[in-house]
Amino acid sequence: MIGYIKGQLLQKKPNVLLVDVHGVGYEIFIPLTSFYELPGEGNEVSLKIHTHVREDALTLFGFHTQREKDLFLKLLSISGIGPKLAIAILSGAQVEELARAIADGNLVRLTAIPGVGRKTAERLVLELKSQISRFLLPEQVQAAQQPGAISPLEEDILSALVNLGYARASAEKALSVVLRSAECQRTFEDILRATLRRLAG
Numbered sequence: 001m002i003g004y005i006k007g008q009l010l011q012k013k014p015n016v017l018l019v020d021v022h023g024v025g026y027e028i029f030i031p032l033t034s035f036y037e038l039p040g041e042g043n044e045v046s047l048k049i050h051t052h053v054r055e056d057a058l059t060l061f062g063f064h065t066q067r068e069k070d071l072f073l074k075l076l077s078i079s080g081i082g083p084k085l086a087i088a089i090l091s092g093a094q095v096e097e098l099a100r101a102i103a104d105g106n107l108v109r110l111t112a113i114p115g116v117g118r119k120t121a122e123r124l125v126l127e128l129k130s131q132i133s134r135f136l137l138p139e140q141v142q143a144a145q146q147p148g149a150i151s152p153l154e155e156d157i158l159s160a161l162v163n164l165g166y167a168r169a170s171a172e173k174a175l176s177v178v179l180r181s182a183e184c185q186r187t188f189e190d191i192l193r194a195t196l197r198r199l200a201g
Contacts, residue, residue, distance in 0.1 A: 001053075002026075002060060006046040012038060015087070017062065019045060026060060029083075031072075031090035034064035052083050061087060067095050071135055078127050080120065088115045089124075099135035102128050105152045119187050122153055126179070154179075157192050166199055174198035 005028065007021035014035050017028045028047060030038075038045055047062035048069040061083055063069040068090060075086035092113030093101065101109040102124055110121035154175060161171035178194045 001051040002049045003051070004046070005049050005060075005062065006044065009039060009041050009043055009045040012041050015091075017045070017047075019047070028060045028062035029087060030062045030064075031068065031087050033090060033094055034062065034068060037064040050083075059083065065095075067135060071095055071098070074128060074131065075124075078123055080123065085115055085120075089113055092116070095135055099132045102132045103136060105129065105154065107152055122187050125153060153188060153191075156188065157195065160192055161195065161199070164196075170199060171195070 005019055005021060005026055007019045007026070009017060010020050010025060011018035012035070014032055015029060017030060017038070019026045019028060028049070030047075034047070047064065048066055050061045050063075050069060050072060052059045052061060061072065063072065072083075072086050072090060075081050075089055076083060081089075089098065092098070093109075100106075105125045107118060107121045107125070110116055110124055111118055116124075157175060158168060158171050161175075162168050174195045175191070177198055178191055181194075
């Protein structure tokens with residue numbers, strides 16, 4: 001597997017590069033955040049590489065920093081997110097900004113990224129929130145770890161449960177149990193149904 005490439009930047013477009021390495025031209029797909037950090041055509045460039053292998057294709061994805069590559073791999077670990085969508089997500093914000101949106105459960109910011117719908121944004125928050133601190137700046141980590149802080153998605157679910165007549169304290173306890181379990185698909189509707197089952201049990 002190719003993990004790193006260094007060579008002459010022959011062609012530079014917002015989503016793809018052509019890099020000459022000892023006479024071989026490598027086509028490399030990149031996020032916009034990496035594109036803006038690259039030198040002009042004709043200059044030497046070095047990139048962290050992820051090699052994505054399928055039966056019918058071998059595709060290279062390049063990153064200016066290791067942090068971008070690491071977050072890209074985290075995104076790939078989520079069901080329903082392939083490399084092209086992961087690149088699109090990274091193109092929508094700097095690593096720290098994207099990590100903050102996930103840590104805060106900011107679905108509005110996440111769904112503003114082209115290609116990211118509400119369900120995808122919910123999966124990003126619910127599956128990565130506990131793993132995202134390494135991508136945050138120190139001051140962001142402190143803010144994300146404030147006691148009692150809950151995500152907008154969790155607040156929406158609690159609000160729906162209170163409107164249905166459940167006491168907030170009971171709803172919070174049941175929701176906490178559901179979020180720690182794997183009994184639902186991690187969308188708003190699935191979490192709400194699972195929490196209702198807990199409250200009725």
